[in-house]
Amino acid sequence: MSNKTFHIGGIHPDKHKITTNKPIEDAGLPEIAYIPVKQHIGSPAKILVSKGDKVKVGTLLADADGIVSADVHSSVSGEVLKVEEIEGEFGYLEQMITVKVEGDEWEESIDRSPDIIKEITLSPEEIIAKIREAGIVGMGGAGYPTPIKTTIPEGKKVEYLIINGIECEPYLTADDRLMVEKAEQIIVGAKILNKVLGIQNAIIAVDENKPNAIEVLRKITRSYVGVNVQVMQTKYPQGAEKQLIEAVTGREVPSGKLPVDVGCIVQNVGTVNAIYEAVQKNKPLFERVVTVSGDAAENPSNFMVRVGTPASYLINKVHGNPAEIGKIIFGGPMMGTSAVNINAPITKLSSGILLFKDDHSFKPEETACIRCGKCVDACPVGLRPFAIASQVRDGDYHEMKQLHVLDCIECGSCAYICPARIPLLDYCKLGKYELKKSK
Amino acid sequence: MLKISTAPHMNSPQDTRSIMRDVVIALMPALVAAVLIFGLNALTVVLTAVAACVAFEYLTCRYLLKSTPTTGNLSAVVTGLLLAYNLPSNMPIWMILIGSFVAIVIGKMAFGGIGKNVFNPALVGRVFLFISFPVQMTSWPKPDFLNFLNTDVETGATTLGILKHIDAESSATKLVGGLENLPDYGQMFLGYTGGCLGEVSALALLIGFAYLLWRRVIGWHIPFYYISTVFLITGIMWLNGGNIQVEPITQILSGGLLLGAIFMATDYATTPMSRKGQIVFAIGCGILTVIIRRWSVYPEGVSFAILIMNAFVPLIDYFTIPRVFGTGRK
Ligand code: SF4
Ligand code: SF4
Numbered sequence: 167m168s169n170k171t172f173h174i175g176g177i178h179p180d181k182h183k184i185t186t187n188k189p190i191e192d193a194g195l196p197e198i199a200y201i202p203v204k205q206h207i208g209s210p211a212k213i214l215v216s217k218g219d220k221v222k223v224g225t226l227l228a229d230a231d232g233i234v235s236a237d238v239h240s241s242v243s244g245e246v247l248k249v250e251e252i253e254g255e256f257g258y259l260e261q262m263i264t265v266k267v268e269g270d271e272w273e274e275s276i277d278r279s280p281d282i283i284k285e286i287t288l289s290p291e292e293i294i295a296k297i298r299e300a301g302i303v304g305m306g307g308a309g310y311p312t313p314i315k316t317t318i319p320e321g322k323k324v325e326y327l328i329i330n331g332i333e334c335e336p337y338l339t340a341d342d343r344l345m346v347e348k349a350e351q352i353i354v355g356a357k358i359l360n361k362v363l364g365i366q367n368a369i370i371a372v373d374e375n376k377p378n379a380i381e382v383l384r385k386i387t388r389s390y391v392g393v394n395v396q397v398m399q400t401k402y403p404q405g406a407e408k409q410l411i412e413a414v415t416g417r418e419v420p421s422g423k424l425p426v427d428v429g430c431i432v433q434n435v436g437t438v439n440a441i442y443e444a445v446q447k448n449k450p451l452f453e454r455v456v457t458v459s460g461d462a463a464e465n466p467s468n469f470m471v472r473v474g475t476p477a478s479y480l481i482n483k484v485h486g487n488p489a490e491i492g493k494i495i496f497g498g499p500m501m502g503t504s505a506v507n508i509n510a511p512i513t514k515l516s517s518g519i520l521l522f523k524d525d526h527s528f529k530p531e532e533t534a535c536i537r538c539g540k541c542v543d544a545c546p547v548g549l550r551p552f553a554i555a556s557q558v559r560d561g562d563y564h565e566m567k568q569l570h571v572l573d574c575i576e577c578g579s580c581a582y583i584c585p586a587r588i589p590l591l592d593y594c595k596l597g598k599y600e601l602k603k604s605k
Numbered sequence: 606m607l608k609i610s611t612a613p614h615m616n617s618p619q620d621t622r623s624i625m626r627d628v629v630i631a632l633m634p635a636l637v638a639a640v641l642i643f644g645l646n647a648l649t650v651v652l653t654a655v656a657a658c659v660a661f662e663y664l665t666c667r668y669l670l671k672s673t674p675t676t677g678n679l680s681a682v683v684t685g686l687l688l689a690y691n692l693p694s695n696m697p698i699w700m701i702l703i704g705s706f707v708a709i710v711i712g713k714m715a716f717g718g719i720g721k722n723v724f725n726p727a728l729v730g731r732v733f734l735f736i737s738f739p740v741q742m743t744s745w746p747k748p749d750f751l752n753f754l755n756t757d758v759e760t761g762a763t764t765l766g767i768l769k770h771i772d773a774e775s776s777a778t779k780l781v782g783g784l785e786n787l788p789d790y791g792q793m794f795l796g797y798t799g800g801c802l803g804e805v806s807a808l809a810l811l812i813g814f815a816y817l818l819w820r821r822v823i824g825w826h827i828p829f830y831y832i833s834t835v836f837l838i839t840g841i842m843w844l845n846g847g848n849i850q851v852e853p854i855t856q857i858l859s860g861g862l863l864l865g866a867i868f869m870a871t872d873y874a875t876t877p878m879s880r881k882g883q884i885v886f887a888i889g890c891g892i893l894t895v896i897i898r899r900w901s902v903y904p905e906g907v908s909f910a911i912l913i914m915n916a917f918v919p920l921i922d923y924f925t926i927p928r929v930f931g932t933g934r935k
Contacts, residue, residue, distance in 0.1 A: 421931040499614040527608040536720040539878040547930040570929045578613035585620045
């Protein structure tokens, strides 16, 4: 029998997972770190430091402003140079704390020993407090503050905890390597979440194109009760929350509802690893694994990178020749954003930096829809992207509601597959935007 | 200079041009078969139709619509091939030119070009010729294997033509002969029989089908449901006795069914978008094909069946909208 997968739509783009077997290297320290105070969904954190302050690795730089927000810690030690608005990856000005790096001095409270601490002594409330103090957010890309996701609303019951180890974006291998190298930490992290959510069993979902991760996880989970590995068929976008839930449990999150409404919680493996480190090691979230790859990277690699490290520093590390680079993508090629600024910093959400050569950097020319239906077949939500595009062109926003454009998960499958090269995802995003505005 | 663009930053290797190129490649075995069976005349017909279709599309874009010609996407080549495949190999050149004009200018460009046409352009061209020049459109050169310079004017009947006359018990039966004149399965499978130049060889068309499936240009659904429907209905009629003259295998191998089911009922623009809709469309084509073959004055019904179903596509699309994730699951 073949492995499980989601049932509506999906595509099989070329994998390009060239860094699968490259161990995570320490990227080292940049000269200057640019640490944004908003690396999550919600309000920016309130800045606690000012120019001239000395900070250590793990020092709290900015405090969560309300529930939907997250703490930001320093990823380096040194002196705060300035606190001001700097151009971020999207070219917008963002509030950043600039730290001149001096040495590598960590806060004493952080346990830096490599031993795995298996015993979970804290109570669920204490665990959630730890997660909050560590500034943990969904590291799969959503950036939703994790404490909210682990606090179950009154009257709801969680039956499934799914640890997302799918990483379905081409090129990216950050989660893959993390599972191979930090499997036990992730497993203990899953047990911590079991305790918080009051459930017995966590499922680590990994897709079949990661045999190394599967082998290591399977071996270690044997000595843990309550954490299991589920191997999934490879298909994009299986890592999308609702698609993964359907694939694993057969339950569909109703349109406009949350996973918890069908008794499910999904956490990315990176997030779970961060939870382990926060709860067992007192370590805030200030570094992450980043895949640096793409056809303009001479030596594509996986790095452990401090948040705030400029992309240019990593580009140097993989011997990317800046003259050859046509495009820099933060994230994966399907959903990632192309950066305007080569010095834009790595954040808690940066799973990859992709360098594309000039001739791969242009969007192909849009031609006429040939009604092939491939976008309809590809859409994992069961939408009709060609129809959305034509309604957006006509400016008929009433009709668009009928087309369920708000359910679009922006996975880009439709635009990827379209032989006429119609930028269907752009039309969907525009449609969503206009529809929300018109309400 | 850094480029910026919106996601996704990757595209499937398949684009409109590569799809059309694949269809052209898939049609090549049938062209080889046509030349082997009907001689170089077949090649002349094909080249004329292709050249004319491309030229008409280019000229329409250039001088009528004043837009960048779309001929680069090769869809006009496909239309030309399909039109030619639906003609007898002794079709006069000037008639082919008229057919090509109707196919491209009226059947395709008048609707707004690729993707916007309601009816399959090649079939529009074919039916126009059929109505305008019924004599030339139904005189079938006899197959003459490897006689490339087949300039013989000797013509024979198609399998379905023979059956029609028997069914009708018309006086023409004497002319074409009875059931004993039908080709055997082997002849039909290889294409050693009278008919339109591209439709006769089942083998060549099936090779093309396999190629299209392999290249993921089309799914198997439409050809499968179309052909199965014809097989089932004619099978039931045959078992009931007397209602139809030949068993279903001959029904499938004769006429333009394979060419139509594989290459024309799968035309993107003129068929439904969703899997479900495509199946409804294919079954409809199958039913109409049998009805026309059995009860109309025409021996063959594939072209008309597909054209009629083309007109129902918006309706089928409307009733087969896919279910949206997270809504109304039972
Ligand atoms: S981007 Fe939206 S419309 Fe396109 S395939 Fe993904 S969910 Fe469907
Ligand atoms: S994939 Fe592109 S060409 Fe095909 S139906 Fe969708 S929008 Fe049209």
